[in-house]
Amino acid sequence: MNVDDLVVIDFHIHAEEPCCSGRDDGYSEFQAGMAAYFKNPAGADGMLPSVQQSAAYFRERKIGAVIFPVDAERETGFRRYSNEEVATICAENDDILIPFASIDPAKGKLGAREARRLVREFGVRGFKFHPTMQGFYPNDRMAYPLYEAIAEEGAAMLFHTGQTGVGSGMKGGMGMRLKYSNPVHIGDVAIDFPDTPIVMAHPSFPWTEEGLMVAQHKPNVYIDMSGWSPKYFPEIFVRYANTLLKKKMLFGSDWPAITPDRWLADFERADFRDEVRPLILKENARKLLGL
């Protein structure tokens, strides 16, 4: 990957579709709920982009992108998209895609072994967690065998935080418990793994201030600004991005729910300082990933 050729780095894009098989029953309804939440027409008709299509889309725009599936088999019943397959397609598109993987921490030692293999054999650079979709608090000891493997292999961790489109408006919220996604619990993980880069995804609504607090206090904690248009960022979030956290904030879209085109256009009009924009759009990500 030649980072100088990239215009920006998007730290948060999704590999959504299950591999080599049709969708599980209920999966289309789940995606339709997501599409309604994000007002994203692409998701409503079951035509989400494949990883290859995403690579082509981002290449056209010279945008590097961190991409991951989400392993929430246990909590949702939907088969996961194979980490190996995502990483293999990333390797074929390594001018654009940066592979992250996802393992449900409830897989314990089996998951820890998978993580080591993914880093060593597939060049995976980090792991995505979704506490609400995976049904756990980030500081639950159950997750520690996996965290230890990730930390020892030198990979990063990325946690969903705050409100989610997953299960939004569905009966019983599809069983998704929002409480797990309070970012304050990630502070404990940052204490136990102080040398591991930890990214908190989204503005953590309605716990935005808790998220800012953790990122300010722990040197290894970052925030990716995905999942929300910059038009709707809380004022305090923008203020921290412009000042105390200017070296901690990362551009992320949440593709395919939000396109980088829309995010970047709204960012252009939002109240960010000129000297901070290049940090958010590329330099902070470059430093975090050592690119």
Ligand SMILES: [Zn+2]
């Ligand atoms: Zn996301």
